[in-house]
Amino acid sequence: MLRIAILGGGIAGLGAAIALAGRGFDVEVFERHAAPTDIGAGIVCWPNASFVLRELGLLDSVAGLAGRPTRMRRVSWTGEELGALDIRKLDELMGSPSLSVLRRELQAALLSRVDGLGVGVRYGHAADRIEPSAAGPASVHFANGATVAADVILGADGRMRSVARAFVHGDNRPRYQGFVNWLGTFESDRAVFSESQIEVMDCWGVGVRFGVVPVSRSKAYWAGAAACPEARGKEPADYRAELRALFRGWPSPIPELIEETPSERMNKIYVHDHDPIDTWHRDNVLLIGDAAHAALPTSGQGASQALEDAWHLADCLSSAASLEEAFTAFTKRRHAKNAAINAGARDLARSLFATDPALCEARDRRSKATDYEAMVQGMARGWSSGLPMSARPGSPPARPQA
Numbered sequence: 001m002l003r004i005a006i007l008g009g010g011i012a013g014l015g016a017a018i019a020l021a022g023r024g025f026d027v028e029v030f031e032r033h034a035a036p037t038d039i040g041a042g043i044v045c046w047p048n049a050s051f052v053l054r055e056l057g058l059l060d061s062v063a064g065l066a067g068r069p070t071r072m073r074r075v076s077w078t079g080e081e082l083g084a085l086d087i088r089k090l091d092e093l094m095g096s097p098s099l100s101v102l103r104r105e106l107q108a109a110l111l112s113r114v115d116g117l118g119v120g121v122r123y124g125h126a127a128d129r130i131e132p133s134a135a136g137p138a139s140v141h142f143a144n145g146a147t148v149a150a151d152v153i154l155g156a157d158g159r160m161r162s163v164a165r166a167f168v169h170g171d172n173r174p175r176y177q178g179f180v181n182w183l184g185t186f187e188s189d190r191a192v193f194s195e196s197q198i199e200v201m202d203c204w205g206v207g208v209r210f211g212v213v214p215v216s217r218s219k220a221y222w223a224g225a226a227a228c229p230e231a232r233g234k235e236p237a238d239y240r241a242e243l244r245a246l247f248r249g250w251p252s253p254i255p256e257l258i259e260e261t262p263s264e265r266m267n268k269i270y271v272h273d274h275d276p277i278d279t280w281h282r283d284n285v286l287l288i289g290d291a292a293h294a295a296l297p298t299s300g301q302g303a304s305q306a307l308e309d310a311w312h313l314a315d316c317l318s319s320a321a322s323l324e325e326a327f328t329a330f331t332k333r334r335h336a337k338n339a340a341i342n343a344g345a346r347d348l349a350r351s352l353f354a355t356d357p358a359l360c361e362a363r364d365r366r367s368k369a370t371d372y373e374a375m376v377q378g379m380a381r382g383w384s385s386g387l388p389m390s391a392r393p394g395s396p397p398a399r400p401q402a
Contacts, residue, residue, distance in 0.1 A: 001025060002025050002026065003026045004152040005140060005150035006156055007156060007163065008289070009031030010158065011106070012156040012290065012310065013154070013157075013288075015052070015306060020310075021114075021118070022057075023314050023318050025314075031121060033123060036107060040183060041223065041267070043100075043102075043103055044069065045062065045101060045307075046300065046383060047091055047095065047389070048389065049303060050096035051096045053307065056307075057113065062099060062109050063097065065101050065106070066101040066105075066215060067101075068098065069098055069100050070086075071088070071197070071199055072201075072202060074202050076204055076205070077205035078251075083367050083372055084372065086372065089373070090376050093376065102221060103221075106303075126144070127140050129163060130163055137283060137284035138153060138282075138283045138284055153286070155167075155287045158294075162287070164291050168281060174273060175274065175275060177346065178228065179349065180225065180231075180269065182242065182243055182267070183269065185261070185265045186219065186222065186257050186260060187218065189218065193216070193220065199214070200213050201213075207354065208224070209226075210222065210247055211225075225353070227355055228270070236268075237263075240258060274290075274293070281327040288306070288309040289309055292334070292338070293335075293339070298345040298349045299342070305337075311387075316330040316333070337385055337386060
């Protein structure tokens, strides 16, 4: 039985632990933080993610925590409707639901499943370096002095300072993409959102954007974003004032969310991604999740692709005759789809965070003229690619459209 050490206890790492333990592998997770963290605000598990959650035995538990968004509205900062995407049609085409969930609640569901499978999660283990060995597989050295040798080391250690990516690729520096995100989670004791349907709101301005994703009538997560040429400091005491200045006068419920979200539930992130790389493995080390293929949040597919990695990896390791064969097959399955998602996310970010008013007006006109039915069909084909889902497999991934 292969012993597998997973670096990182986020969605990619925990998803892989569940998928691999379910196939009988000996798995342990090593997380740099001292305890489970609440990084990020929320996630839409699109139907491809829900397919994997079903395969992992988690769909019912996650669905019980989540909302079921019905459509995504695009709106200008002045309140002009720019078009809407029918999420119910997307779900129908792909054969699985779209679920909006707070990240901490998805993380808790994954951890509960990991615990139920008897997988150990060792906190306070920040990987310091991975060292090759002439006599055997590479081993991981942690900042706390511990050393772990395993048959397989999975680098699920994120986009910002992945030790595994440095070992495999030689360069783990992410690329700053020129915009900043303020994230928040909002929970109220009153109904704020529509009872009849949960709508994602994507509001566009000139060099700024605000998205709202309800989870229930009284709970949502949101992200306000703005073009920012260079990464600067972060002062939590300033977040609300920064948001007020950017989004004053924007459509409801944006100003209300800014005012009513507690400061401790806000975060600020200077957004980075990675250029695609062709090689995701070296020796017994394989990259998954953001360490392999970090895309911008404009892809909407970060969590979904992390979960897809888990499903494909378990299949590849179970069926291959050697690690080299498994790693090569996994990379072949996953590389092209994620490279296209990465490129599409960058294209959309360039459009959303353009600071030329004329370019933004043209973008909004294109959005109003978009054939959203065709867009949904393209998303279903692309996001189903490589998975045994309802939409036709093998189609190239759909790119988000401005």
